[in-house]
Amino acid sequence: MRRLIIPCILTMLLAVNAAAQKKRVAVLDFEYATVRSNVQAIFGTDEDIGKGISDLVVEKLVNSGQYSVIERKALDKILAEQNFSNSDRADASTAARIGRILGVDAIILGSITQFGRDDKSTGIAGGAVDRVGGRFGLGGVRRNESKAVVGITARMINTETAEILATARGVGESKRSGTSLLGSGGGSVAAGGAVDMSSANFANTIIGEAVNAAVAQLCTQLDQQAARLPTRAVKIEGLVADSTDGILVLNVGSRAGVKVGDRLSVRRKVREVRDPETGKILRSIEETLGEVVITEVDESSSVGKFTGSTAPKVGDVVRN
Numbered sequence: 001m002r003r004l005i006i007p008c009i010l011t012m013l014l015a016v017n018a019a020a021q022k023k024r025v026a027v028l029d030f031e032y033a034t035v036r037s038n039v040q041a042i043f044g045t046d047e048d049i050g051k052g053i054s055d056l057v058v059e060k061l062v063n064s065g066q067y068s069v070i071e072r073k074a075l076d077k078i079l080a081e082q083n084f085s086n087s088d089r090a091d092a093s094t095a096a097r098i099g100r101i102l103g104v105d106a107i108i109l110g111s112i113t114q115f116g117r118d119d120k121s122t123g124i125a126g127g128a129v130d131r132v133g134g135r136f137g138l139g140g141v142r143r144n145e146s147k148a149v150v151g152i153t154a155r156m157i158n159t160e161t162a163e164i165l166a167t168a169r170g171v172g173e174s175k176r177s178g179t180s181l182l183g184s185g186g187g188s189v190a191a192g193g194a195v196d197m198s199s200a201n202f203a204n205t206i207i208g209e210a211v212n213a214a215v216a217q218l219c220t221q222l223d224q225q226a227a228r229l230p231t232r233a234v235k236i237e238g239l240v241a242d243s244t245d246g247i248l249v250l251n252v253g254s255r256a257g258v259k260v261g262d263r264l265s266v267r268r269k270v271r272e273v274r275d276p277e278t279g280k281i282l283r284s285i286e287e288t289l290g291e292v293v294i295t296e297v298d299e300s301s302s303v304g305k306f307t308g309s310t311a312p313k314v315g316d317v318v319r320n
Contacts, residue, residue, distance in 0.1 A: 023105040025061070025231040028095060028139045029050040029054045030110035030152065038116040042181055042207065043195060052197030053112060053152060053215060059198070060219035066226040070102055074299060078102055092155070092162045099159030103257045105229050106156045106165060108222070112153030115207075117181060118173065147173040148181050148210040152218055158230065165228045168221035170193075171215025174206040181207040235266060236320040246305060248292050250318055253300045262294040264318045268308065292318060 030050040032039065040046050061067050092109070100105035148172070156166040182205050195202060202208040233316050238252030248266070252258050267286040274281055290308015297303075306312060 021224060022066070024068045024070065025106045025156070025229075026059050026075050026099060026102050026104045026106055026111070027054050027061070027073070027108045028098070029224075030112050032112040032115070032152075035112050035115040036135075038296065041135075042116065043205060045097035047232070048194045049112060049115065049195070049197065053211065054110065056197060056212070056215045057110065057154075057219060058106070060220065064219065064223050066223040070104055076101065077299075081114070095157050096159045096162040099157065100257065100269040103234070103255050104159060107159055108154055108156055110152060112150070112152050112173070116149065116151055118149045121259050141205055146179075146181070147177045148207040148208070150210040150214040152214050154218055154222065156222065156225065156229070160230075161195070166222070166225035168218045168220030168225070171202055171216035172210040172215070172217065174209040174213075176206055176209070178206050180252060181205065206275075211306040234320070236262070236318070238318050240266070240312050240316040240318060241301070243306070243314065243316075245313075246307075248304050248306050248312060248318075250292070250302045250304065251300070252318070253298050253302050255299050258294060258297050258302045260294055260297055262304075262320065264292050264294065264320055265303070266290050266308065266312050266317065267317045268310075269317065288316065289316065 013121050029048070030053045032048075032050040035049075036046060037047055055072070058069050058072070061070050075098075076096060080100070081096070093111050095107045099105075106294075111155045138301065150173075151168070154168045155164050155167075157163070158165050197208070197211060203212055232258035236252060236257055238250050238256065238258075240248050241251045242249035250258070260265075264291045268289055269288050270285045272281050287310075288308075289310045289312055290306055292304035292306045294302050294304040294313075
């Protein structure tokens with residue numbers, strides 16, 4: 001019995017350790033300016049396929065278990081607060097800044113490079129398919145059996161240095177051909193007036209098949225390069241916002257890297273040492289009051305139980 005218990009314990013410890021070492025990433029909406037005319041021709045309007053493909057990438061990465069992925073509402077909140085334009089987000093330096101605010105190890109930027117029918121077919125009513133525009137539904141294309149092809153690329157950006165850590169590329173082609181890229185979808189592919197790329201209806205279309213194949217290929221490559229992300233030492237520093245009966249509320253939360261179970265030192269500034277010539281502060285002298293163990297965390301604050309010899313007060317410093 002003892003021989004069976006020990007391997008089980010070791011397996012559990014390894015699983016816990018692996019989970020603790022997951023790198024945190026965020027995925028920005030994919031840029032799709034180069035295929036916008038194709039999107040309008042296929043759907044009849046300008047649909048935000050960049051957001052749709054980003055959501056599919058997030059779902060794949062979460063299910064693979066290689067990364068801890070920031071949820072969309074947290075990302076959208078930061079983007080709204082910081083008022084970043086779409087062009088700003090495509091810049092590696094700006095993306096790294098967004099990632100630092102979110103407290104992630106890397107941020108993933110993506111582009112959609114191909115979205116439409118395959119251009120290998122020729123000869124429609126004596127003429128060739130328009131290879132330049134690549135439009136669907138024009139010049140008699142609907143009379144030709146076409147396959148859907150989707151191409152996407154991604155860059156993984158180090159949030160500390162804005163360095164490109166890894167790149168990935170996915171190309172997907174539908175298994176079927178047809179007269180309409182949205183045909184054979186089992187009904188409408190729209191939800192609330194917009195295309196829902198995560199729906200079964202969209203997945204069953206020819207273009208949906210190509211999208212999912214491209215996303216799967218890209219995410220497999222990203223998973224394989226997870227080890228390239230450096231281990232980032234999380235530095236937590238905040239202030240006591242409230243102290244009542246040994247329960248502290250801090251002004252730092254998950255965005256700063258705080259997690260339930262963290263043990264943070266609680267300190268109080270005693271005095272400052274200044275340069276006698278310039279008056280510049282050389283260092284602050286602090287005394288340690290005790291320790292707070294975090295029990296609750298939200299995005300911008302946390303709560304913990306304090307133990308120590310001196311009761312903390314508002315403004316005292318907390319550090320890991």
